[in-house]
Amino acid sequence: MGKKSIIEVEAAVLGQNDRLAQSNREFFAQWGLLVLNLVSSPGSGKTTLLVETLGRLGQSRPCAVIEGDQETPNDAERIRAAGAPAFQINTGRGCHLDAAMVRRAAQNLPLERGGILFIENVGNLICPADFDLGEQAKVTLLSVTEGDDKPLKYPHMIAASRLMLINKIDLLPYVRFDPRLCAANARKINPRLEVLELSAYTGEGMDAWLEWLGRHPGFA
Amino acid sequence: MGKKSIIEVEAAVLGQNDRLAQSNREFFAQWGLLVLNLVSSPGSGKTTLLVETLGRLGQSRPCAVIEGDQETPNDAERIRAAGAPAFQINTGRGCHLDAAMVRRAAQNLPLERGGILFIENVGNLICPADFDLGEQAKVTLLSVTEGDDKPLKYPHMIAASRLMLINKIDLLPYVRFDPRLCAANARKINPRLEVLELSAYTGEGMDAWLEWLGRHPGFA
Numbered sequence: 001m002g003k004k005s006i007i008e009v010e011a012a013v014l015g016q017n018d019r020l021a022q023s024n025r026e027f028f029a030q031w032g033l034l035v036l037n038l039v040s041s042p043g044s045g046k047t048t049l050l051v052e053t054l055g056r057l058g059q060s061r062p063c064a065v066i067e068g069d070q071e072t073p074n075d076a077e078r079i080r081a082a083g084a085p086a087f088q089i090n091t092g093r094g095c096h097l098d099a100a101m102v103r104r105a106a107q108n109l110p111l112e113r114g115g116i117l118f119i120e121n122v123g124n125l126i127c128p129a130d131f132d133l134g135e136q137a138k139v140t141l142l143s144v145t146e147g148d149d150k151p152l153k154y155p156h157m158i159a160a161s162r163l164m165l166i167n168k169i170d171l172l173p174y175v176r177f178d179p180r181l182c183a184a185n186a187r188k189i190n191p192r193l194e195v196l197e198l199s200a201y202t203g204e205g206m207d208a209w210l211e212w213l214g215r216h217p218g219f220a
Numbered sequence: 221m222g223k224k225s226i227i228e229v230e231a232a233v234l235g236q237n238d239r240l241a242q243s244n245r246e247f248f249a250q251w252g253l254l255v256l257n258l259v260s261s262p263g264s265g266k267t268t269l270l271v272e273t274l275g276r277l278g279q280s281r282p283c284a285v286i287e288g289d290q291e292t293p294n295d296a297e298r299i300r301a302a303g304a305p306a307f308q309i310n311t312g313r314g315c316h317l318d319a320a321m322v323r324r325a326a327q328n329l330p331l332e333r334g335g336i337l338f339i340e341n342v343g344n345l346i347c348p349a350d351f352d353l354g355e356q357a358k359v360t361l362l363s364v365t366e367g368d369d370k371p372l373k374y375p376h377m378i379a380a381s382r383l384m385l386i387n388k389i390d391l392l393p394y395v396r397f398d399p400r401l402c403a404a405n406a407r408k409i410n411p412r413l414e415v416l417e418l419s420a421y422t423g424e425g426m427d428a429w430l431e432w433l434g435r436h437p438g439f440a
Contacts, residue, residue, distance in 0.1 A: 009229045041261040042345050042374060043366025069373050070346065093376055095315065095346040123374070124346055125262050126290065126315040145365040145388065146263025153289050154262060154343070156313055168365065174394055 017131055020099035024134025025219070027106070028117065034218035035117045037133050039157060040141035042123030045167045047075045049141065049200040049209075050118055054082040056210055062115035066105040068097040068122045075120065085110050096127040099134055114218060129156040136219065137162035144168050145175055148182035151189055158189040163196065165209065170199040237351055240319035244354025245439070247326070254336045254438035257353050259377060260361035262343030265387045267295045269361065269420040269429075270338055274302040276430055282335035286325040288317040288342045295340065305330050316347040319354055334438060349376040356439060357382035364388050365395055368402035371409055378409040383416065385429065390419040 028035045038046045047067075054063055065086040067075040076088035087105040089097060102119060111117065119135060121128045129138075140161040142150055145168060151158045158164065164186050166179050183195040196212065198205025248255045258266045267287075274283055285306040287295040296308035307325040309317060322339060331337065339355060341348045349358075360381040362370055365388060371378045378384065384406050386399050403415040416432065418425025 006229060006233060009226060013226065041263060041343070041366075042370055043261060043363075071375050072369070072372050074369060074373070093346075093350070095344075122346070123261070124315075124344060126313075126342070126344055127347065130313070143263075143365060145363060145391070146261075149292070149294060150262055152292050153294070155291050171365070171391065171394055174391055 014130060017099050020103060021132035021134040024099050024103050024106070027103070028134060028136075029219035031111050032114050032218045033111060033117050034115070034213070034216050035119065035133075035135045037119045037121060037128070037135035037138045038141065039121045039125070039128045039138055039161070040123060041125045041143075041146060044123070044141040044143040044146065045200050046120045046123070046141055047078055049165070049167065049198075050120060051078055051082045052200045052203065052206060053118075053209070053213075054079070054084045056206060057116075057213075061213075062112035064109040064111055064115065064117050066097075066102060066109070066117065066119045068101075068120060070094070070122060091122055095122060095124050096131050097121050097133060098131050102133045116213065116218070125150070125154045125157050129160045136216070139163045139165060141165045141167050142182065144171050144177040144179070147176075148178050148185060151182065151186035155189040158186050158193065161190065161193060163194045163212065166195065166197045168199055168201065169197050169204060170202045234350060237319050240323060241352035241354040244319050244323050244326070247323070248337065248354060248356075249439035251331050252334045252438045253331060254433070254436050255339065255353075255355045256336070257339045257341060257348070257355035257358045258361065259341045259345070259348045259358055259381070260343060261345045261363075261366060264343070264361040264363040264366065265420050266340050266343070266361055267298055269385070269387065269418075270340060271298055271302045272420045272423065272426060273338075273429070273433075274299070274304045276426060277336075277433075281433075282332035284329040284331055284335065284337050286317075286322060286329070286337065286339045288321075288340060290314070290342060311342055315342060315344050316351050317341050317353060318351050322353045336433065336438070345370070345374045345377050349380045356436070359383045359385060361385045361387050362402065364391050364397040364399070367396075368398050368405060371402065371406035375409040378406050378413065381410065381413060383414045383432065386415065386417045388419055388421065389417050389424060390422045 076086040079086035296306040299306035358381040
């Protein structure tokens with residue numbers, strides 16, 4: 001198996017995914033949905049952020065969640081307990097969600113016009129950067145325990161994101177992490193990146209995130 | 221591009237990697253090296269662990285380090301500042317090290333008979349599980365901020381590892397994390413997994429890790 005044919009296969013896989021993602025985008029636009037692809041390392045707090053977000057949105061805006069994990073139905077169960085419909089995708093050995101998985105999951109969820117569809121990707125700061133799911137924006141979570149250098153070391157995800165949430169700021173007194181340096185490092189990669197600091201655990205900074213959601217009404 | 225040909229390409233890539241890894245193993249055995257493949261999520265503390273380990277080993281056992289990252293030479297510079305030779309591999313879009321990269325890096329390092337070669341993989345709890353580098357053991361780091369459920373959600377890495385280091389135990393008072401539950405979850409996947417708890421930052425538990433290294437003399 002030569003290098004050339006491997007590259008050809010990768011290009012074909014990504015090309016097919018891009019076509020399906022475009023079809024997803026048209027499908028989501030028919031519903032006027034805001035569709036966000038949440039990406040991060042394992043354990044950065046994506047599910048906790050979603051649970052706390054759903055609790056605060058309440059009935060004001062209908063939400064549904066697609067959960068991606070290698071294994072376990074745990075995250076979808078946490079989301080349902082928070083009151084929103086959720087569809088769990090288990091990728092097995094797979095390291096990312098793709099557009100076909102998301103389309104099948106979306107067709108199994110009770111979507112509501114003008115609502116939000118959150119897609120929680122598999123915990124992986126690398127591979128999901130290459131796979132368009134038909135979302136409006138990728139939102140990267142980075143927790144303060146991971147280090148303020150991480151945007152420079154994992155630049156492709158930062159380049160692909162519209163918003164970076166610096167999470168777990170309640171732990172700042174106990175770790176070596178400078179939020180300003182982290183944001184500056186990220187903007188070296190992506191000068192237009194928006195950055196918010198919050199703690200989904202204590203609730204600090206959640207208002208600004210809800211406001212951000214309010215400013216994004218969904219596909220026209 | 222059909223599903224079948226994608227699977228064929230993956231099998232060919234992994235087969236070629238396994239052959240090179242076997243060749244690496246023979247090369248490392250000639251040097252009597254202990255070769256460890258350190259894997260974790262981004263920001264779990266692999267580099268800090270290595271820096272603190274090198275400082276404690278001092279001249280007692282010669283070490284060299286291969287550093288894997290998508291971008292930046294930062295980690296290799298931290299290792300050199302700690303007094304050990306280091307070779308940085310930048311994988312670009314790539315999500316893991318492979319056996320060919322490690323062979324080239326090893327040939328550029330001043331290896332010493334009976335020493336330790338640490339390979340710090342790209343921060344990714346998924347893809348590196350599938351790539352044998354010719355190491356004697358994979359060592360997974362999991363930090364307490366990531367959650368005690370992670371072994372169940374990322375089982376392939378746990379299944380492939382000999383040792384799991386639960387790192388950042390200095391943060392236990394500030395997070396919801398049960399080390400016993402984490403270890404029990406991991407052993408559901410891999411009953412023979414060894415588990416140590418430590419904080420590379422405060423030094424707590426480092427003695428047991430150094431003892432573990434001492435019990436593993438290297439390839440015969």
